[in-house]
Amino acid sequence: MERTAVDPAAGQSNLGDVLDATDLAVVRYDLAPGEGFPSGLHAHDDQEEVFVVVAGTAVFEHLPRVESWERDAPTGREVTVAASEAVRFAPGEFQTGRNPADADCDLVALALGAPRETEDVRVPAACPDCDAPALALGTDGDASTLDCPDCGGSFEPAPCPGCASHDLGMHLDDDAEPVSRCGDCGREFAAPPLAE
Numbered sequence: 001m002e003r004t005a006v007d008p009a010a011g012q013s014n015l016g017d018v019l020d021a022t023d024l025a026v027v028r029y030d031l032a033p034g035e036g037f038p039s040g041l042h043a044h045d046d047q048e049e050v051f052v053v054v055a056g057t058a059v060f061e062h063l064p065r066v067e068s069w070e071r072d073a074p075t076g077r078e079v080t081v082a083a084s085e086a087v088r089f090a091p092g093e094f095q096t097g098r099n100p101a102d103a104d105c106d107l108v109a110l111a112l113g114a115p116r117e118t119e120d121v122r123v124p125a126a127c128p129d130c131d132a133p134a135l136a137l138g139t140d141g142d143a144s145t146l147d148c149p150d151c152g153g154s155f156e157p158a159p160c161p162g163c164a165s166h167d168l169g170m171h172l173d174d175d176a177e178p179v180s181r182c183g184d185c186g187r188e189f190a191a192p193p194l195a196e
């Protein structure tokens with residue numbers, strides 16, 4: 001048995017690590033007003049995720065998988081999850097979340113994932129070569145890549161063309177379509193900017 005405090009100030013946010021969990025990822029998030037979970041819209045093809053809102057309110061962006069972003073109208077939407085509520089995302093469903101409060105109200109949420117390890121993480125962006133709908137996050141040495149499991153293509157993400165920031169993530173735009181948004185200047189791009 002392992003027992004721990006749940007105190008992010010003491011470095012106990014990753015409860016799965018602290019408790020030596022073998023089959024379950026457990027992370028506590030404390031998000032200030034306006035702050036988002038660490039990544040934009042993404043899906044784990046090899047993991048289901050549950051978020052339990054402990055305090056405050058979370059807004060999640062949710063986007064089901066489609067065969068083609070060009071052909072199939074995306075049906076993304078936002079879901080508000082209040083304290084004492086929980087939400088589950090199945091493997092393959094895209095999601096991201098944030099603390100929508102504009103005043104002094106922190107969001108505290110527990111993120112649970114099983115199985116614990118995830119290696120197949122996708123973003124809602126089409127392959128520029130073959131139009132497959134969900135590029136995979138990969139690495140090439142120390143660099144991040146976007147890889148196409150369908151055709152084998154590998155692409156290098158570029159910084160924001162507007163302000164050169166590397167803080168780009170996928171989000172839903174006003175039409176509930178997936179776009180790449182710069183976290184610094186707010187510009188939106190139909191697809192993640194890629195290096196030539």
Ligand SMILES: [Zn+2]
Pocket residue numbers: 127128129130131132148149150151152153
């Ligand atoms: Zn491809």
Ligand SMILES: [Zn+2]
Pocket residue numbers: 160161162163164165182183184185186187
């Ligand atoms: Zn920018």
